[in-house]
Amino acid sequence: RTIDSLGPLAGRKVIVRCDLNVPLKDGRITDDGRIRASLPTLGALVGAGARVIVISHLGRPDGTPDPKYSLAPVAQRLGELLGQSVAFAEDTVGSSAAEVAAGLADGQVALLENLRFDARETSKSDADRREFAAQLAALGDAFVSDGFGVVHRKQASVYELAELLPSSAGALIATELAVLYKLTATPTRPYTVVLGGSKVSDKLGVIAHLLPRVDSLLIGGGMLFTFLAALGHKVGESLLEEDQLDVVRGYLDEAERLGVEIVLPTDIVVASRFGPDAEHIVAPADGIENTPFGASGLGLDIGPDTAARFAEVIRASKTVFWNGPMGVFELAPFAAGTKTVAEALTEIDGLSVVGGGDSAAAVRVLGFTDEQFGHISTGGGASLEFLEGKRLPGLEILGWQA
Numbered sequence: 249r250t251i252d253s254l255g256p257l258a259g260r261k262v263i264v265r266c267d268l269n270v271p272l273k274d275g276r277i278t279d280d281g282r283i284r285a286s287l288p289t290l291g292a293l294v295g296a297g298a299r300v301i302v303i304s305h306l307g308r309p310d311g312t313p314d315p316k317y318s319l320a321p322v323a324q325r326l327g328e329l330l331g332q333s334v335a336f337a338e339d340t341v342g343s344s345a346a347e348v349a350a351g352l353a354d355g356q357v358a359l360l361e362n363l364r365f366d367a368r369e370t371s372k373s374d375a376d377r378r379e380f381a382a383q384l385a386a387l388g389d390a391f392v393s394d395g396f397g398v399v400h401r402k403q404a405s406v407y408e409l410a411e412l413l414p415s416s417a418g419a420l421i422a423t424e425l426a427v428l429y430k431l432t433a434t435p436t437r438p439y440t441v442v443l444g445g446s447k448v449s450d451k452l453g454v455i456a457h458l459l460p461r462v463d464s465l466l467i468g469g470g471m472l473f474t475f476l477a478a479l480g481h482k483v484g485e486s487l488l489e490e491d492q493l494d495v496v497r498g499y500l501d502e503a504e505r506l507g508v509e510i511v512l513p514t515d516i517v518v519a520s521r522f523g524p525d526a527e528h529i530v531a532p533a534d535g536i537e538n539t540p541f542g543a544s545g546l547g548l549d550i551g552p553d554t555a556a557r558f559a560e561v562i563r564a565s566k567t568v569f570w571n572g573p574m575g576v577f578e579l580a581p582f583a584a585g586t587k588t589v590a591e592a593l594t595e596i597d598g599l600s601v602v603g604g605g606d607s608a609a610a611v612r613v614l615g616f617t618d619e620q621f622g623h624i625s626t627g628g629g630a631s632l633e634f635l636e637g638k639r640l641p642g643l644e645i646l647g648w649q650a
């Protein structure tokens with residue numbers, strides 16, 4: 249079901265679930281990619297004369313209002329991008345929301361305060377979620393689900409709300425799925441997946457599912473140290489998930505059996521401590537503890553030889569999916585690996601997909617533009633779970649996943 253299935257929208261109150269969970273620093277939005285990604289759907293609804301009520305979460309507050317997680321700065325930015333003012337309700341299902349919703353004229357837009365200021369949004373109790381969804385539904389006449397980044401969550405505004413109003417997916421969900429289907433159905437080969445980020449345990453499902461489907465798997469980020477440790481190397485104070493060592497050994501064996509290349513770093517940027525001005529040195533991947541920092545050294549980025557090797561594999565690929573930074577890109581001395589990988593993705597003759605909030609923010613912070621990539625997904629967990637072949641509640645309820 250697409251927006252067209254909802255019939256004429258002029259004068260109707262349409263609730264739109266977006267994922268406007270953007271990174272903030274000191275109350276300032278550092279990457280507005282998710283707000284921009286919501287514009288096609290919101291623009292279409294405004295153009296159709298709907299009265300648009302946007303709902304979203306921001307961060308993970310504890311189920312009570314917390315000014316740190318207010319969507320107020322997002323309302324401001326959304327207004328700038330839409331070129332019209334966006335009314336902001338200071339609550340989600342209270343008197344402010346009711347008043348703001350009732351005051352909308354055709355083609356006007358409002359944003360309600362953070363859904364997660366109400367514990368029922370993410371409650372494990374079906375009854376609680378249903379009750380909250382019913383209060384949200386009372387504000388509108390139709391529902392458009394467009395928060396791709398949150399479709400893997402069975403939460404009131406993603407799942408139960410879609411059962412209570414005439415519902416459809418929005419343009420962002422359609423765009424995201426069109427690209428992700430290309431990765432799962434018949435990716436043009438060679439197909440390379442680049443995984444980084446801090447935890448192997450977050451990526452277990454995707455590694456298991458992708459191993460038989462890819463030609464190369466490149467491993468960087470904090471999770472690489474669990475792979476190095478699985479090979480018997482010492483990793484100093486680097487991130488390490490000891491409880492995953494056997495699982496990782498299993499993947500290495502499986503890759504060998506399948507003839508899939510798991511490319512692991514051969515050199516590492518090792519620092520004396522975590523910080524922007526920490527002393528650091530490039531060391532072989534099997535010599536992390538042989539630097540002047542000894543056993544207290546910690547790896548914070550892939551080394552230049554590894555980055556060059558990763559770039560070579562990426563450039564020779566026709567399809568590349570990348571999730572997770574290669575190092576601590578927020579600190580200048582440890583950003584080079586992530587930058588080299590991003591650059592290689594911009595150079596491939598084929599489809600490059602960047603998945604995940606962190607990787608998307610990384611490429612923008614490092615000065616790349618969205619247009620240099622085939623697609624930058626707004627979904628981190630959502631795109632990974634989709635690639636794992638999991639059923640996503642927010643898609644299932646819309647009839648978008650059989």
Ligand code: 3PG
Pocket residue numbers: 267269307308397398401605627628629630
């Ligand atoms: C994300 O950032 O991946 C989405 O906004 C979902 O957020 P969550 O992981 O807190 O549910």
